[in-house]
Amino acid sequence: MAKLLRGFRDLFETEAQKLTKVERISRDIFKIYGVNELRLPTLELKEIFIKATGQTTDIVQKEMYAFEDGGGRLVAMRPEGTPGVARAYIENNFQANPVQKFFYIGNMFRAERPQAGRYREFEQIGVEYIGNASPAADAEVILMLKAIFDKLGVKNYKVKINSIGCKECRPKFREDLIKFFTLQKDSLCEKCQTRLEVNPLRVLDCKIDGPKFTQSAPKQVLCPSCQKHFDEVKKYLEGKVPFEVDPCLVRGLDYYTKTVFEFQADIAGAQNALAAGGRYDDLIASMGGPKVPAVGWALGAERVALASTFEEIKTKKVFVVSVEESSNSYAFNLLQDLRDNGFTAEGGLFDKNLKAQMKQANKIGADFAIIIGGNEVAKNTLLLKNLNSGKQKEIVYQDLFTALKEEK
Numbered sequence: 182m183a184k185l186l187r188g189f190r191d192l193f194e195t196e197a198q199k200l201t202k203v204e205r206i207s208r209d210i211f212k213i214y215g216v217n218e219l220r221l222p223t224l225e226l227k228e229i230f231i232k233a234t235g236q237t238t239d240i241v242q243k244e245m246y247a248f249e250d251g252g253g254r255l256v257a258m259r260p261e262g263t264p265g266v267a268r269a270y271i272e273n274n275f276q277a278n279p280v281q282k283f284f285y286i287g288n289m290f291r292a293e294r295p296q297a298g299r300y301r302e303f304e305q306i307g308v309e310y311i312g313n314a315s316p317a318a319d320a321e322v323i324l325m326l327k328a329i330f331d332k333l334g335v336k337n338y339k340v341k342i343n344s345i346g347c348k349e350c351r352p353k354f355r356e357d358l359i360k361f362f363t364l365q366k367d368s369l370c371e372k373c374q375t376r377l378e379v380n381p382l383r384v385l386d387c388k389i390d391g392p393k394f395t396q397s398a399p400k401q402v403l404c405p406s407c408q409k410h411f412d413e414v415k416k417y418l419e420g421k422v423p424f425e426v427d428p429c430l431v432r433g434l435d436y437y438t439k440t441v442f443e444f445q446a447d448i449a450g451a452q453n454a455l456a457a458g459g460r461y462d463d464l465i466a467s468m469g470g471p472k473v474p475a476v477g478w479a480l481g482a483e484r485v486a487l488a489s490t491f492e493e494i495k496t497k498k499v500f501v502v503s504v505e506e507s508s509n510s511y512a513f514n515l516l517q518d519l520r521d522n523g524f525t526a527e528g529g530l531f532d533k534n535l536k537a538q539m540k541q542a543n544k545i546g547a548d549f550a551i552i553i554g555g556n557e558v559a560k561n562t563l564l565l566k567n568l569n570s571g572k573q574k575e576i577v578y579q580d581l582f583t584a585l586k587e588e589k
């Protein structure tokens with residue numbers, strides 16, 4: 182029997198509509214901020230993710246859908262958007278324009294253990310500001326994300342920020358963490374015991390071990406330039422969005438420098454990280470491009486959709502019913518006429534009898550049924566039934582649009 186793969190989903194009606202809504206609101210905000218769309222391929226050379234996302238990350242080590250294609254190339258379904266954006270930036274010589282602001286919308290693939298709010302194919306909407314080293318850029322992308330959350334009606338979300346330093350100050354922090362965690366190795370979870378040497382920052386990020394060491398773990402001491410940058414980011418955000426500095430927020434990916442942030446909210450039974458991002462000043466150069474600073478984020482569209490409370494303005498729905506064969510073409514023309522005038526209209530089930538057509542009108546939640554038979558055609562009238570009140574009346578065709586607008 183045909184069967185869906187584990188961790189993959191078919192999205193129907195409300196779920197699909199909610200995602201579209203998250204996309205639409207995000208696009209509205211991107212327009213206000215002057216961010217341009219970049220459509221990226223789903224498949225890239227695997228090495229792009231190894232280089233960008235990082236050899237030691239869970240994503241690269243075990244979550245990628247990677248395979249050899251017919252031409253013997255090692256390729257991977259993208260697990261995140263930033264490496265593709267960086268690749269496109271380098272390849273298309275975008276640096277001719279010193280500052281670039283991109284957004285992307287697309288599905289990502291990670292072979293993670295499926296849970297509520299964690300899927301193997303999911304949608305990310307992301308933003309990347311490239312070429313702006315100012316702390317104002319970090320603050321601006323955070324405020325852009327806030328604008329999207331607010332417009333979607335996401336309630337009670339928390340914004341956490343931190344700075345993980347740069348090539349100058351991070352190595353010392355890394356060493357301190359290795360020393361500290363080596364002393365406690367036995368009390369670390371199995372995963373952290375293996376990643377301790379290669380990626381000790383990730384221990385702080387671990388759902389099991391992170392909270393145990395929040396207080397006691399060594400703290401990052403930033404170099405003067407990173408400290409100044411972080412202070413300025415906070416200054417720009419002050420009074421515009423409530424945020425919390427969380428020294429244990431380190432982010433799972435290798436490419437971050439300086440500012441990192443996460444938007445969190447409690448969604449019943451699901452993962453609480455709704456969106457995350459940070460600055461990645463060394464990534465593009467490390468992939469063979471120019472030395473150019475960058476900052477960005479990605480939101481998980483499914484999780485944000487789950488947390489959003491934005492109500493669509495309900496448009497009135499009309500269902501056109503034809504009772505006789507002789508009224509079919511009159512009804513069909515009316516259906517098109519309604520749509521041309523901006524009404525949501527369905528119908529056209531002319532192979533079914535009156536009862537079955539009315540049943541369908543109720544099933545789709547129509548507000549009105551317009552019933553037409555030979556009689557109505559002869560008189561150029563129609564029967565307008567308000568399905569909410571049950572009342573019906575005969576009206577002349579010309580009065581229909583006004584009547585529909587007036588009816589409650």
Ligand code: AMP
Pocket residue numbers: 261291293298299300301302303304305433454455456457458479480481482483484485
């Ligand atoms: P990341 O690229 O891991 O920083 O994730 C950014 C955002 O994408 C997260 O905050 C989530 O909202 C979303 N996300 C990440 N992984 C998944 C997944 N497996 N299923 C659904 N959403 C995800």
